[in-house]
Amino acid sequence: MSVTILLLLALGLGLAGWLAGRARAWSFRRSAGAGALAALPSYHAWYVALWIVVPMVVFIAAWSVIGPQLVSQHVLASPAAADLPAFGFKRESLLAEARAVATGAAPAVFNDGARALVEPYREAIGRYQTIGIVVALLLGFLGGAWSFLRIKPDFTARTRVERTVMVILLLASLVAILTTLGIFVSLVFETVRFFGMVNPIDFLFGLHWGPDPMANPDNPDPSRYGAIPLFWGTIFIGAIIAMIVAIPLGLMSAIYLTQYADPRLRSWVKPALEILAGVPTVVYGYFAALTVAPFIRDLALALGASNPSSESALAAGLVMGVMIIPFVSSMADDSIAAVPQAMRDGSLAMGATTSETIRRVLVPAALPGIVAGVMLAISRAIGETMIVVMAASTAANLSANPLEAMTTVTVQIVAMLTGEGSFDHPATLSAFALGFVLFLVTLGLNFVALRVVKRFREAYE
């Protein structure tokens, strides 16, 4: 709440600074002539505004992180905190409750233990809020005054503004990278915690998966944390069944579209295929769970299978394969189209037919790009969650029978995180270890694929 107000305040001050800076620049311009100013008045205005807004925003952002920590330190140091339990859930919930009442988010305390803490909270929050506002305003005024005074006729406001803008853009582009890094670090952190409880060897090579979130967290049974069935399920569904569908269909549609299709048809079919890539995966999930899976079960029954599962690896894999087709076909399409026309002409001039030319020249020449496309598709398929959550099961079977229920890494991540275990239970933490493995594998696949594509591009200039 107060952060929003502070930000608005910063913008208001910035506007004021903008107007003041422009007025000052104009006054120089009026007294010394238009040529005397090293930059347009609006650049001086922006210079002042930036010097007000940027320090304030940076401080507000930092304070919204640091402030609450200072508050809880203050509260914990108060005499009322001495009665709190030393560790654990109870302590946290009492503190949270007191804070909620102090900020007005909750009407009254339920636990008597929290009552004594409300007052220290209220006091600390009030104090640090005031400090924050005062410092922010001070920074704004200081920045504004300093930059305002720097405005002189020969001041190169334009270059400075441009440079600042560049830095801001750079920071914006760093956000995505830093976020990824942050995700990675937190994954590593939780994974290390998990591996402190369960041996990585047991996890990576164990053949049985069945964590019990209700078991004693201090002494997990490592034989229940073997992730091989999940890895197998993931590979079987995402990299085998799905690819058996996606590679031939994607490749054939790419060949048809680049080599045979009339341009008018191509202009229809290609976007239609790409729309397929935009269908939310949950829709595919419905399709897999409600249409394909029952159909496969009925089919298996008709073929004499006894008691087939209603959730099968086959259903999830088939639908995932269809979902992946656009990825394969659009990469294959691009790579085939990138093979120079001269190759095609050369082959045709040797007396090869179109299909011989495709088989013997175009596809081999485009192969690196096609392979890279397949790798990207696999990395998407094994990270895909919705379809398998809806159509595969949570039963970790280690089986080569596609009609059986199987589960995948992503399904288990969801199951473990939403399960009944407390947050620091090894069953819950195993989700991070699974996520970490998935992250590494998909990262590796993408990395190799992009390198292959790059070298392929270079081969044809």
Next chain:
Amino acid sequence: MTVVHPNLEDTEAKMSARDVSVFYGDKQAIDNVSIDIPTKYVTAFIGPSGCGKSTFLRTLNRMNDTIPSARVEGEILLDGDDIYRSKMDVVQLRARVGMVFQKPNPFPKSIYENIAYGPRIHGLAEGKQELDAIVETSLQRAGLWNEVKDRLDDSGTALSGGQQQRLCIARAIAVDPEVILMDEPCSALDPIATAKIEELIDELNGRYAIVIVTHSMQQAARVSQRTAFFHLGKMVEYGRTSDIFTNPLEERTKDYITGRYG
């Protein structure tokens, strides 16, 4: 109308074009060209760029079929058979009439596989040994054998430009064609590589009927015995190369070969 020089009576025609016109959509690129391509000689097509030399050359092995908008009228005979008749097998035709392109275009395969490509498609070799033999003779005829015999497994695209072009000639030779069409085969090469290709054309002369498009009059004079001058889609003049260059009958030909335009 085309001016045809006399004293071409020793010409035994391998291919003959009769009133050939080519259109790209509505646009006419070749207008009523008739010519006899001799069996034993090298024929050069010269003319300013855009006059239709490539277009006409491509009608001779029906490569124009690969361009959807292209349409050919008239008659083109190979040993007296119309190659545009509906029963003509284009695959067979292109085995008999090979082609070498302006920019060397070896396949991104090994040197061996580049040469073996045609024989494989047309089923010319019975076993590995026969194929090896075809590859060796083709490379020898293209004057490339000594340079590549120790690295037949290297990629064809790793050769130098001139070597690549000779590889493409060897590739065309491998299916034992009767006619070889070359569309400005030296325009992407340096003078030394060009000299090698010209030498090669000289050696191949007599074994194959050769048609070469060139924008270099010196090259036409050096390698060919027959020259056809094209201008704006028409064939202006045709005769012995020596006659065309020393004694052109048409004003436009004279202007072109003396470098007054083009």
